[in-house]
Amino acid sequence: MVVFAGQGDARRSMALLWRTTRSKETRPGPKPGLSVDLIVDTAVAIADEEGMAALSMRAVGERLGRTAMALYTYVPSKSELVDLMYDRALAELSTHHNLEAGWRAAVTSWAGEAWEFYVRHPWVLQVSQARPVLGPNEYVMIEEATRILRETGLGAGVLRHVVGTLFCFVRGAAQTVAESRQAPVVTGVSDEEWWYARSALLAEVAPDFRERFPTLTWLDDEGAYRSQDETVPYLEQEGRDTFTTGLAILLDGIEATVGRTGA
Amino acid sequence: MVVFAGQGDARRSMALLWRTTRSKETRPGPKPGLSVDLIVDTAVAIADEEGMAALSMRAVGERLGRTAMALYTYVPSKSELVDLMYDRALAELSTHHNLEAGWRAAVTSWAGEAWEFYVRHPWVLQVSQARPVLGPNEYVMIEEATRILRETGLGAGVLRHVVGTLFCFVRGAAQTVAESRQAPVVTGVSDEEWWYARSALLAEVAPDFRERFPTLTWLDDEGAYRSQDETVPYLEQEGRDTFTTGLAILLDGIEATVGRTGA
């Protein structure tokens, strides 16, 4: 019998994601002290607090008072655990955005929520997008975005690409901020300290910066890099503004496309 | 004397990136058998061929006929090596896009080149963006994008966010394809095989899919998911189309903003 690589595991993994494993009422052997849900929640907590790099089977086990190996009774491997974490986290997103004020308002609200979600769970952005996890909540998220954007009246082909573009942008915009939040936790150095030290070194190492990078120098001279609000970390403010501006531009672009197609 | 965490290392790292280390003509000790350039090139080759996960100090050393520890004479740590790889790879990008045909054509050409670059070097997308590496070639890339988009006449503040948005989109759009290229190499399963197996499992595990996800079902019924060109892997074609469509939308949005600001 020929079995595709990983196909047997794929069945188990899908069953875990969609929770289709019907457990008999009573089973022989000792009572389970843990559960998939408990393990996934613990893993999410670690990733939220200490970053994806700190997520190890040992770390999860330790928080639950077990060894790393104990987890393998519930979860086939670490990568399956990450998939489960991903889909569990996505459950936070709300699913019924109001379309009464028009699609533009709804998209803005959806994108804002998604952006905040990614920033709250930076590790989510490290889960590969190419071959989707295909869990129920991922489908809910895509369904919701598509449902809203369908209101534009665009055809199915273009619509799919528009949804993809929106995802790319929101994820990318969130990534910058997510990483800037994670960095101080990992390195113990704040944005300001880091930037201060680095810009001094930059001047040292590239004394001809102004001549080599005239446009960036112009941007700097125009005061574009001056922070407005001192209470918010520099890179975070920057990322938030880029998201707001970029989203507006994207929506303008979609409107233009809608107008052109004549919906 | 108080030293900020990592600051001493930061100086050495910047010196390496900007190649400001003046090496004396003759030095005591055995002739170096390797060089930073050689090591970085080898590391890039490994990452290109086998993915970032396969990049280890041992692997790089082995390709060069040395042990892993030999590399530490040239490079302070693996993370510094990754920074050097990143900046080296960026050197591939061309720097003088023609502005004669207008900024829209130039942006299209720049973005297309960047997209292909990311797809060619998928691992580049795994290098953190939050705290930039600040190498010379990264500055060249940002300078070039900013130089082109400055032609729109937008003010410095908005311009910075527009550049950021463009980067988010291009990186995000490339990531999907980059990962879909990497996946078969790592897992040994093609897109088609993978998708075929998974969609069968999906039907098994979620028999009520059509009712739960009406919009996605509509998209499917409209034939939006049917592949046009059988010679190109499915996910790759999908990603390429999303990039093209999304870029056009983004440019429309920028034009709208430019028109509104009255440039």
Next chain:
DNA sequence: CCAAGTTAGTTTATGCCGTAAGGAGTGGCA
């Protein structure tokens, strides 16, 4: 009620990883 079989969890071990520490050989310069 007991033996068989199933399950939860442990210990132990394998083979990766980054890199610290220390030692061996190399070659320019005093």
Next chain:
DNA sequence: TGCCACTCCTTACGGCATAAACTAACTTGG
């Protein structure tokens, strides 16, 4: 010649995911 900076090696440590074998708890068939 001896010193010393330098390259490169061996060894070692603590971390990682996880395979394999084991113990102990529990249900169930006889």
